[in-house]
Amino acid sequence: MICNLCPRQCGALRTETEGHGLCRMPEAPVVARAALHKWEEPPVSGTNGSGTVFFSGCSLGCVFCQNEQISHRDFGKAISVSRLREIFFALIVQGAHNINLVNPTHYAHVVRQALDEPLPVPVVWNSGGYERVETLRAMDGKVQIYLPDYKYHTPEYAKRYSGAEDYPEVARAAILEMVRQTGPCVYDENGLLKRGVIIRHLLLPGKLAEAKRVMDWVREQFEPGEVLFSLMSQYIPWGRAAEFPEIDRRVRPSEARAAEGYMSDLGLKGFAQGVEAAQADYIPPFDLTGV
Numbered sequence: 001m002i003c004n005l006c007p008r009q010c011g012a013l014r015t016e017t018e019g020h021g022l023c024r025m026p027e028a029p030v031v032a033r034a035a036l037h038k039w040e041e042p043p044v045s046g047t048n049g050s051g052t053v054f055f056s057g058c059s060l061g062c063v064f065c066q067n068e069q070i071s072h073r074d075f076g077k078a079i080s081v082s083r084l085r086e087i088f089f090a091l092i093v094q095g096a097h098n099i100n101l102v103n104p105t106h107y108a109h110v111v112r113q114a115l116d117e118p119l120p121v122p123v124v125w126n127s128g129g130y131e132r133v134e135t136l137r138a139m140d141g142k143v144q145i146y147l148p149d150y151k152y153h154t155p156e157y158a159k160r161y162s163g164a165e166d167y168p169e170v171a172r173a174a175i176l177e178m179v180r181q182t183g184p185c186v187y188d189e190n191g192l193l194k195r196g197v198i199i200r201h202l203l204l205p206g207k208l209a210e211a212k213r214v215m216d217w218v219r220e221q222f223e224p225g226e227v228l229f230s231l232m233s234q235y236i237p238w239g240r241a242a243e244f245p246e247i248d249r250r251v252r253p254s255e256a257r258a259a260e261g262y263m264s265d266l267g268l269k270g271f272a273q274g275v276e277a278a279q280a281d282y283i284p285p286f287d288l289t290g291v
Contacts, residue, residue: 001027005135006059006105007170017078023106025057030076032056032069034087034290036094041230041271043193044098044124044147051096051121053087054286055103060128061163062151063240064204064247069286071103072239077291085114087290092121097192098145100124108135115142122194130167131174136181146178146197153213161204161244172217175199184226198228198270202235203259205249211259219266229270231263 003014003021012021019025036049044050054067056076069075079087088099098121104111105127115123122144129148150171152158158167178197185196201214211231218229233256237248253274260272 001109003027003106005108005132007130007132007164007166008059009132019057021059021106023057023059024074025106026078027109028078028080029084029107029110030056030074030078031084031087031291032076032286032288033284034091035284036091036096037100037284040100040126040147041198041228043187043191043228044100044145044198046097046190046192048095048097050098050100050124051088051091051094052100052102052126052284053084053091053104054284055101055107057106058103058128059106060130060167062128063161063244064235064238066236066238066283067103067286068239075286077288079291081110081113084110088114088119090290092119096121098122098124100126100147102126103128105131105135108139112138112142118142125178129171129174130162130164131170131177133173133177136174136177140181144182144195145193146175146182147200148175148178148197149200149202150175150214150218151202152210153217154210157207157210161247176221179222179227184223185228193228196227198230200230200232203231203233203251203256204235205247205251205255207247208255208258212262215263215266215268219268224267225269229263229268231259231270231272233259233272233274 010021014027033054037052038045038049040050056070058071124145125143126147155165159165182195186194
C-alpha cells in the first residue's frame with residue numbers, strides 16, 4: 001500500500017513485512033501487548049479493565065513518550081487481521097468492558113477490516129489526537145468511544161516536543177469529527193461509557209498556561225458534559241526529555257493543583273489525575289502478552 005493515513009501524508013510504501021514511512025511500520029499490524037488494563041479513566045476501565053491492544057510505531061515524535069519501547073523503538077510482533085480479531089474476542093472472554101485500540105492511527109486500514117462485524121462491546125480509539133479527518137470518517141460507525149490527547153494548543157510547543165507544528169490545528173479538527181460521530185457521552189446502567197469522547201491533556205512542567213489554553217478551547221467548543229476532560233499530571237521525564245531542560249523534571253504539586261482548580265472553575269466534567277498517580281502500573285510491560 002501507499003500510505004497517507006496520518007496527517008504526515010508521507011505517501012510511503014508499506015508492504016506486508018516492511019514500512020518506509022515516518023511510522024516505520026509495515027502494512028500488517030504490529031502489536032506489543034494485549035491485556036486487561038485498569039488504569040484508564042473510570043468509565044472506560046470499570047471493574048474488570050479495558051481490553052487494551054497496544055500497536056507499535058507512531059507518526060508523532062514526542063520526546064517524553066512513556067511508550068517509547070513500542071512507539072519509537074518499534075518493539076512488537078506482526079500479526080494477521082484474523083489474529084487481531086481473535087485477540088479482541090480473547091479479551092472479551094476475559095471480561096473486558098471494551099476493546100481499547102492504543103495508537104491505532106497508522107493501522108486504520110486493518111482495524112476497519114477487523115471490525116467488519118460489530119463486537120459485543122464498545123470499541124475505543126485511543127490516540128495522540130494527531131489524526132486525519134478523512135481517516136476518522138472511514139471509522140464512522142465502527143468506533144463508539146474516542147480517547148484522544150489534545151497535547152498542545154500552541155504550534156511552537158508541538159514542533160519542539162513532538163515534531164509536528166500542525167498538531168494543534170489537526171487535533172482540533174479531529175476532535176470535532178470524533179464528537180460528530182459519537183454525539184454526547186452515553187453511559188450504561190453501571191456508569192460505563194457506551195459512546196462518547198474523553199479528551200486527555202498531559203500537564204507538562206512549566207506549561208500551566210498551555211494547559212489553560214487547552215481547557216479554554218474545550219469549554220468554548222462543547223456544552224458541559226457533552227465531552228469528558230481528563231487532566232493528567234503524572235508526567236515523568238522519559239525518553240529524550242533530558243535534552244529539553246525546561247521539561248526535565250516532574251510536575252510540581254502546586255502546578256497540578258492550579259490546573260485542577262482552573263478545570264473546576266471552567267466547569268469541565270471529567271477527571272483529574274494528580275502527580276501521585278505516576279506509578280509503574282501506568283506503563284505496562286511490553287512483552288507480547290496476549291499476542
